[in-house]
Amino acid sequence: MTRTLATTPATDGFRMPGEFDPHQGTWMLWPERPDTWRWGAKPAQAAYAEVARAISEFERVTMCVSPGQFANARQVLPEAVRVVEMTSNDAWVRDCGPSFLINDAGEVRGVDWRFNAWGGLESGLYSPWDQDDMVGQKILELENVARYAAPLILEGGSIEVDGDGTLLTTRECLLNHDRNPDLGLAEIEAQLGEYLGISKIIWLEKGVYNDETEGHIDNLARFARPGVVMLDWTDDTTDPQYPISLDAFQRLSQATDARGRKLEVIKLPQPGPLHMTQDESRGVDVVEGTQPREAGLRLAASYVNFYLCNGAVIMPLLDERTDAVAADLIQRGFPDRRVVGVAAREILLGGGDIHCITQQQPLARRR
Amino acid sequence: MTRTLATTPATDGFRMPGEFDPHQGTWMLWPERPDTWRWGAKPAQAAYAEVARAISEFERVTMCVSPGQFANARQVLPEAVRVVEMTSNDAWVRDCGPSFLINDAGEVRGVDWRFNAWGGLESGLYSPWDQDDMVGQKILELENVARYAAPLILEGGSIEVDGDGTLLTTRECLLNHDRNPDLGLAEIEAQLGEYLGISKIIWLEKGVYNDETEGHIDNLARFARPGVVMLDWTDDTTDPQYPISLDAFQRLSQATDARGRKLEVIKLPQPGPLHMTQDESRGVDVVEGTQPREAGLRLAASYVNFYLCNGAVIMPLLDERTDAVAADLIQRGFPDRRVVGVAAREILLGGGDIHCITQQQPLARRR
Numbered sequence: 116m117t118r119t120l121a122t123t124p125a126t127d128g129f130r131m132p133g134e135f136d137p138h139q140g141t142w143m144l145w146p147e148r149p150d151t152w153r154w155g156a157k158p159a160q161a162a163y164a165e166v167a168r169a170i171s172e173f174e175r176v177t178m179c180v181s182p183g184q185f186a187n188a189r190q191v192l193p194e195a196v197r198v199v200e201m202t203s204n205d206a207w208v209r210d211c212g213p214s215f216l217i218n219d220a221g222e223v224r225g226v227d228w229r230f231n232a233w234g235g236l237e238s239g240l241y242s243p244w245d246q247d248d249m250v251g252q253k254i255l256e257l258e259n260v261a262r263y264a265a266p267l268i269l270e271g272g273s274i275e276v277d278g279d280g281t282l283l284t285t286r287e288c289l290l291n292h293d294r295n296p297d298l299g300l301a302e303i304e305a306q307l308g309e310y311l312g313i314s315k316i317i318w319l320e321k322g323v324y325n326d327e328t329e330g331h332i333d334n335l336a337r338f339a340r341p342g343v344v345m346l347d348w349t350d351d352t353t354d355p356q357y358p359i360s361l362d363a364f365q366r367l368s369q370a371t372d373a374r375g376r377k378l379e380v381i382k383l384p385q386p387g388p389l390h391m392t393q394d395e396s397r398g399v400d401v402v403e404g405t406q407p408r409e410a411g412l413r414l415a416a417s418y419v420n421f422y423l424c425n426g427a428v429i430m431p432l433l434d435e436r437t438d439a440v441a442a443d444l445i446q447r448g449f450p451d452r453r454v455v456g457v458a459a460r461e462i463l464l465g466g467g468d469i470h471c472i473t474q475q476q477p478l479a480r481r482r
Numbered sequence: 483m484t485r486t487l488a489t490t491p492a493t494d495g496f497r498m499p500g501e502f503d504p505h506q507g508t509w510m511l512w513p514e515r516p517d518t519w520r521w522g523a524k525p526a527q528a529a530y531a532e533v534a535r536a537i538s539e540f541e542r543v544t545m546c547v548s549p550g551q552f553a554n555a556r557q558v559l560p561e562a563v564r565v566v567e568m569t570s571n572d573a574w575v576r577d578c579g580p581s582f583l584i585n586d587a588g589e590v591r592g593v594d595w596r597f598n599a600w601g602g603l604e605s606g607l608y609s610p611w612d613q614d615d616m617v618g619q620k621i622l623e624l625e626n627v628a629r630y631a632a633p634l635i636l637e638g639g640s641i642e643v644d645g646d647g648t649l650l651t652t653r654e655c656l657l658n659h660d661r662n663p664d665l666g667l668a669e670i671e672a673q674l675g676e677y678l679g680i681s682k683i684i685w686l687e688k689g690v691y692n693d694e695t696e697g698h699i700d701n702l703a704r705f706a707r708p709g710v711v712m713l714d715w716t717d718d719t720t721d722p723q724y725p726i727s728l729d730a731f732q733r734l735s736q737a738t739d740a741r742g743r744k745l746e747v748i749k750l751p752q753p754g755p756l757h758m759t760q761d762e763s764r765g766v767d768v769v770e771g772t773q774p775r776e777a778g779l780r781l782a783a784s785y786v787n788f789y790l791c792n793g794a795v796i797m798p799l800l801d802e803r804t805d806a807v808a809a810d811l812i813q814r815g816f817p818d819r820r821v822v823g824v825a826a827r828e829i830l831l832g833g834g835d836i837h838c839i840t841q842q843q844p845l846a847r848r849r
Contacts, residue, residue, distance in 0.1 A: 118561045182549075182569035185616060189623075194485045199624050200568050202549035249552060256556075257566050257624070 221480025497679025588847025
């Protein structure tokens with residue numbers, strides 16, 4: 116068999132399906148680094164375990180765990196969750212994992228992007244990131260899924276597709292000079308087309324305010340289905356999130372997708388604003404070269420960072436004042452799915468949320 | 483799903499099939515520890531890669547590799563071999579891996595034995611062995627195969643089954659006080675019956691002369707099929723192997739198996755005797771607590787340490803003076819299989835051979 120293909124997905128008739136399409140299962144990475152997660156990551160591990168448990172009610176979950184944490188993770192996680200050894204630098208499989216593809220015959224392949232920890236030595240969040248960069252290859256190989264090795268530095272959270280030829284992203288992230296400084300917009304568009312089977316890219320400007328990923332779309336705007344986008348929103352015109360969301364709303368409202376459709380936009384109210392407390396910033400190791408986690412930090416909290424699994428939406432619970440309203444709006448956007456809320460502030464303290472810590476593997480059709 | 487069962491295989495109708503029965507694939511561990519393998523294990527890695535390549539012509543092979551060696555192993559191994567991350571203390575999956583079982587419906591489960599590096603702190607070959615001890619669980623979990631956690635300390639190379647109710651082993655190993663000091667012969671027989679679905683145990687006395695495993699049966703005597711055993715042999719009455727093989731021959735000749743059959747014994751001439759050269763002992767790290775690899779060491783070389791995969795016998799090539807004779811005898815014992823020789827002296831220098839570094843996973847019947 117050929118594990119790494121020399122062709123490209125577009126040439127071979129492969130494309131990235133929507134997250135709402137049927138899954139074979141979900142991948143996650145186990146958190147442990149003490150300079151991201153307070154108190155030796157024990158509270159974060161409990162939060163990740165709860166996300167895994169919630170998803171495992173709907174589909175298979177595989178938790179990838181370093182050798183030193185294997186026994187503990189196996190103990191903490193429900194038996195339904197498969198635990199496999201896989202070393203990483205942190206626990207964001209959305210960003211360092213593969214993007215799975217499918218073709219019309221129902222075969223599954225994967226794109227393994229290059230990864231530089233959200234900005235490399237210049238503005239990345241930690242160093243090194245060598246183990247993260249191997250996660251994509253390791254997952255694909257473990258599953259015997261053929262791999263395309265893309266030359267692009269790209270995190271899975273920086274792109275959002277409708278499975279129908281359309282991709283949403285932001286200039287803040289994909290055109291950032293700390294990712295692919297030698298490539299212009301046209302070249303990046305060409306590569307996204309080639310590796311994701313995309314024919315139309317809708318560019319937004321910026322991601323959520325103070326998002327340390329530098330503008331990941333998956334915290335700002337997501338497809339509920341082709342033609343329908345959910346957008347992180349605030350009505351507070353004095354909030355720094357307001358102009359970002361307004362600009363995104365205007366661009367989405369004016370855009371058409373790959374099939375020429377106008378987009379319906381559902382606004383999800385942002386929680387908070389939320390900030391890291393003194394108590395929450397204690398217990399995090401301070402390491403030079405790693406993103407600081409200081410008290411008072413404005414958290415990039417957003418309900419848009421939900422995860423779709425078979426028959427359900429796993430949504431972050433972040434703020435008692437807004438959780439119910441958000442859940443109701445999400446339920447209306449996904450009338451056929453169960454909406455399951457999971458307490459997610461502990462994940463948010465590490466810089467992301469439920470969508471950032473999950474990666475879907477589409478269901479292959481038996482041939 | 484239940485990953486670790488509270489019952490036993492015998493209760494549930496599971497038994498260990500013969501190695502000659504159809505395989506789903508083969509598991510191996512990648513060698514790297516510099517106090518077992520000379521020159522940073524690079525020659526051993528080449529030898530293991532050749533074994534993996536040979537087997538992969540007949541069935542799927544998965545090589546388990548530590549995070550630090552993943553990229554190198556992936557580079558060295560043929561694409562047909564699947565590489566997955568799995569940490570171990572050394573590279574003997576026969577001994578620290580699971581024993582796979584099957585039932586009449588063709589379902590597969592596995593026994594995960596306890597492991598103490600061939601004798602624990604008293605006479606084991608290295609310390610610690612914590613990662614080896616997790617290999618069985620990790621392999622079963624990765625494959626979603628339900629696990630029986632056996633209370634016995636046991637290495638897979640210390641047992642040999644005919645898949646028909648009979649087990650061969652040695653007193654030197656299974657009754658050694660450095661394995662299960664609190665269990666007598668009757669209790670060990672009972673546990674083997676319970677965990678392997680065995681009804682008849684044929685006890686031989688000792689394993690191959692100077693075998694550092696303390697008497698592993700898989701270097702001395704193996705089933706070619708039910709009723710037929712291949713035995714490591716020498717006609718040199720002055721060789722210390724002679725009385726061992728003679729005693730084994732006599733016991734096998736007098737024994738009947740679980741079905742009441744007499745056993746046919748095919749004698750395979752031992753290579754050599756072979757000894758570690760000065761040159762071969764150089765380049766091995768000397769570490770207190772690890773088995774020394776000194777020049778002049780009599781190597782426990784045996785052609786019986788072959789591996790059966792789908793349609794083939796992978797046999798060790800060890801001595802030009804005897805390789806062809808042994809290959810001919812093996813071919814006669816397995817008339818329907820291709821006999822494939824692989825240069826194996828480098829593996830032997832580490833203390834085992836092809837059977838010791840492989841573990842078969844039987845083919846499950848689709849339900």
